[in-house]
């Protein structure tokens with residue numbers, strides 16, 4: 001361990017709180033990452049989660065060789081609905097034991113002794129891509145985070161479009177009327193075909209009758225879920241079921257993205273998230289190709305790009321949020 005560097009107060013901490021993992025970064029105040037740490041999201045309620053967020057932040061500081069007091073502040077990107085003014089996380093759909101609103105911002109601020117800001121995880125990730133990543137230089141783009149669920153955020157005329165609060169929910173745009181039921185209760189959503197959780201559910205059903213190496217790979221990797229990495233390896237090894245499921249995800253995404261493009265005439269679409277990141281450039285090209293025949297103005301097709309920060313975009317975005 002090297003000696004801690006003299007810490008300038010412009011450095012920032014960022015935490016991305018997910019259903020299965022907590023990712024922390026320390027940045028130089030822009031988007032350069034000086035240190036990272038990752039831990040599992042604990043079960044047992046919001047206070048335990050808050051303490052683990054603090055521990056993960058301390059581990060990232062160690063990794064960066066920066067002291068806590070060297071941080072201008074810490075940003076947290078959290079799923080679900082957030083009251084940013086009070087730092088309260090109102091509702092979290094994917095975290096065990098978190099059933100009631102919890103003042104995560106104030107509690108973490110007391111634990112760490114640094115200013116803490118809270119934002120929605122997808123919004124902060126879009127902000128990171130807009131200011132420092134793949135969205136830089138575009139006045140209008142859609143950020144798509146293709147992972148366990150499918151989230152998104154829209155930037156139009158250089159501004160993040162919020163609408164009445166939930167603008168950008170690309171995962172719940174309909175790809176197939178009357179199609180598969182989504183976790184949100186609607187039918188035929190993009191997420192019901194492309195979300196990692198849905199792919200896993202469908203793989204489990206299909207594996208009763210068909211051969212697949214997906215679950216064998218999962219065990220080999222010591223995982224309990226079909227992670228994005230498991231899907232990526234299965235595709236590389238030519239697993240037919242994995243290929244079919246991901247083909248369908250590409251189909252559902254391209255229908256929805258082409259419709260969004262026809263409505264908003266965007267300059268770019270930035271694709272990130274666990275699956276977007278692991279499947280990478282070749283799948284962004286496939287989505288691009290599948291969109292082309294559905295575009296109203298093919299000559300003004302959007303530029304499709306992979307996100308710059310990959311699975312760090314939530315944590316980097318949370319850090320970017322600190323101090324505006």
Ligand SMILES: [Zn+2]
Nearest residue numbers: 172182184189
């Ligand atoms: Zn849905």
